[in-house]
Structures are given as C-alpha cells and as structure tokens.
Amino acid sequence: MQPPSLTFVLCIEAGSLEQQTLRCVGSIRRFGGRFANCPIVAVRPRPGAKLLSSVVRQLKDQNVRVVDQPSASPYPWFGFYNKAAGFELIERDLDTDLVAFLDSDTLTLQSPEQLDLAADMDFAAVPSQSSGATTGPSNPNHAYWEQVSRLAGLDVNTFPRVLSHRERDDMHIYWNAAVFVFRRSTGFIKAYVEENRRVLMCGLKSPVAGLFYTDQVALPLVVQRLGLRFKHLPLTYNHSVHLPAAKHHHTLHVERGPDFWRELTVLHYHRSMWAEGVAELVEVIRQTNPAAADWLAALGPLPGRSGLMYSLMRKLRDRSRKRKLEAFVGRCVEPATTPAHVTVQEAATA
Numbered sequence: 001m002q003p004p005s006l007t008f009v010l011c012i013e014a015g016s017l018e019q020q021t022l023r024c025v026g027s028i029r030r031f032g033g034r035f036a037n038c039p040i041v042a043v044r045p046r047p048g049a050k051l052l053s054s055v056v057r058q059l060k061d062q063n064v065r066v067v068d069q070p071s072a073s074p075y076p077w078f079g080f081y082n083k084a085a086g087f088e089l090i091e092r093d094l095d096t097d098l099v100a101f102l103d104s105d106t107l108t109l110q111s112p113e114q115l116d117l118a119a120d121m122d123f124a125a126v127p128s129q130s131s132g133a134t135t136g137p138s139n140p141n142h143a144y145w146e147q148v149s150r151l152a153g154l155d156v157n158t159f160p161r162v163l164s165h166r167e168r169d170d171m172h173i174y175w176n177a178a179v180f181v182f183r184r185s186t187g188f189i190k191a192y193v194e195e196n197r198r199v200l201m202c203g204l205k206s207p208v209a210g211l212f213y214t215d216q217v218a219l220p221l222v223v224q225r226l227g228l229r230f231k232h233l234p235l236t237y238n239h240s241v242h243l244p245a246a247k248h249h250h251t252l253h254v255e256r257g258p259d260f261w262r263e264l265t266v267l268h269y270h271r272s273m274w275a276e277g278v279a280e281l282v283e284v285i286r287q288t289n290p291a292a293a294d295w296l297a298a299l300g301p302l303p304g305r306s307g308l309m310y311s312l313m314r315k316l317r318d319r320s321r322k323r324k325l326e327a328f329v330g331r332c333v334e335p336a337t338t339p340a341h342v343t344v345q346e347a348a349t350a
Contacts, residue, residue, distance in 0.1 A: 007095075025062050045086045046079075105270055140208055177213075192219075237266045
C-alpha cells in the first residue's frame with residue numbers, strides 16, 4: 001500500500017509523556033495500515049529533565065525523528081503553547097504535503113484514512129465538544145470570541161456552524177486540538193503560531209475556560225483567516241475516555257455501542273492507561289479489536305519515572321511553572337470588563 005504524503009507530529013517531555021509518546025508511536029507503526037510507515041517527529045520545545053536515553057533509542061528504532069531543543073518555547077510555563085512552539089521549531093524540515101498533530105495520550109487503532117485529505121481539503125479535526133466554544137450571543141463565552149476574533153481581523157459571528165459530537169450543541173466552528181491535520185502549503189504553521197501567541201498574550205481570558213483552551217481557540221481563527229477548506233472528522237477520530245468508570249461516572253465509553261468501537265480509529269485515553277484504569281480499558285477495546293487489546297495488555301500500565309533527583313526537580317519545576325502561570329492569568333481579564341485592545345506584559349516569560 002502506498003503511504004500518504006503525511007508526517008505525524010507529537011510533543012514529548014520527560015516523565016509520563018515519554019512513555020505515552022512511545023505507545024502512540026507504537027500504535028501507529030502496528031495498526032496504522034498504510035499510514036504505519038509515515039514519518040513521525042517527536043519534538044521537545046521547553047525545558048525540563050532530559051529525555052531518557054532508552055526512550056530516545058526506542059523512538060529512533062521505530063524511525064522517529066526526535067527534535068530536542070528545550071529552549072524553543074517563549075512561554076515554558078504554559079504547556080498548551082507546546083504545539084505552536086514545536087511546529088515553529090520543525091517547520092523548515094517538513095517535506096510532506098500533509099501534517100497531522102496527535103496528542104501523545106492517543107492510540108491509533110486502525111488505518112486513519114480520513115487524515116489523507118483530498119485535494120480540495122486543507123484542514124480537518126473533530127468538533128467533539130462545545131466547552132470553550134460559543135453557540136451565539138447568549139453564550140457566556142461569546143464576548144470573548146468576539147474580541148479574540150476581532151484581534152485577528154475577523155468576526156466570529158460570520159464563522160460557519162457545526163454540531164458538537166457530544167452535546168449536539170449548534171456552535172460556531174470549533175475543534176478539539178488533540179488530533180488535527182492540515183495541508184502544509186497553506187501557511188498553516190506560521191498562522192497557527194501567530195494566533196496561539198495572540199490569543200495567549202492579548203490580555204483576555206475566557207469566562208468559561210480561562211486560558212485552558214487557547215490551542216483550540218487558535219484553530220478556527222487560522223481556518224477563517226487563511227480561508228482554508230475544511231471538513232469535520234467523526235468522533236471515532238478523537239474519542240475521549242476517562243477510566244476507571246467508578247471515578248468518572250460520565251465516562252463516554254459506556255454510551256457507545258460495539259458499532260462505534262468497531263469504527264474507532266483514534267482513542268484519546270487521557271489518564272486511563274494508569275494502573276487503576278488500564279485493565280478496564282483493555283476489556284472495552286477487546287470487544288471489537290482483540291489485536292489492539294492484546295498489545296495493550298502485554299504493555300501493561302504506563303510506568304512512572306523513578307529517581308529521587310528527578311522527583312525533586314520535577315516538583316520544583318512544576319511549582320515554578322504554576323506560580324508563573326497563576327501570575328500571568330491574574331493579569332488577564334474577562335472581556336466584559338476590558339476593551340479588546342488591552343495587552344499583557346510579557347514579563348511572565350522572565
């Protein structure tokens with residue numbers, strides 16, 4: 001089978017993200033069908049503990065290019081900027097027609113055919129939920145969207161509409177940023193970096209989500225600004241599961257039947273791969289995909305990273321990042337109380 005002209009991009013850091021990245025890559029190589037041999041880049045754009053040499057070796061054994069430049073992100077205290085910083089870091093080295101970003105806590109369970117965009121498409125992602133979006137003027141998040149879109153020279157009121165998969169809310173276009181694909185020639189990366197930075201640094205915070213979804217807010221702004229031709233991917237391309245179900249009674253897998261799981265292509269498992277959830281996850285997958293279930297069962301729970309020095313340094317780093325983030329958020333305001341032109345000093349990067 002001829003592989004598509006597509007590169008997968010993932011972000012990686014020391015700790016749990018190392019092991020998650022390994023499993024994400026392993027799932028692509030094992031179950032990705034004609035995508036199994038596509039180039040994969042794992043990029044680390046912000047500082048922290050060094051990647052384990054064993055992890056780097058395993059990634060390279062699977063033909064993954066590891067780009068380790070931990071000073072690349074201008075906002076290392078803000079994890080959601082990693083996508084933009086990573087893309088900016090590797091943009092010149094990409095040479096495929098398409099680029100697909102995957103969160104590291106995803107698994108590809110079968111060939112993701114819809115990521116191979118047709119010639120008349122430039123972008124695709126899953127409009128999985130409405131949290132962080134706006135459904136219109138009565139929505140508490142609408143004023144925020146009006147102002148961030150205005151900063152990009154746009155008007156959210158003119159954005160197309162879509163039904164969110166989960167709530168079935170009629171919202172202006174909005175997608176989950178855990179899985180998306182774009183045509184490289186459109187200038188997507190440059191625009192995505194610019195919009196991530198603009199949304200983060202404009203001085204505004206969402207009354208619904210604060211700064212939590214800035215990487216997702218940037219997606220519709222880029223699509224509209226560049227006039228990209230887009231399609232919506234089905235929920236089977238980014239299905240979130242939170243396990244164990246006993247702790248998360250809203251767990252989405254219990255609402256989906258075997259037909260859905262049979263079509264499931266990209267599973268977004270969040271924390272379900274830890275010891276208390278992985279056995280339940282394996283059994284859910286086994287109902288319709290025994291090969292993937294056997295593979296996961298053999299891997300077992302995600303291993304933690306041990307070592308007293310690593311634990312101490314991680315706590316100090318996390319505390320420092322949290323303090324800088326909280327200080328930054330404290331200087332941002334909700335749109336009802338500020339004009340759209342307000343900006344925040346970039347002192348938080350110090």
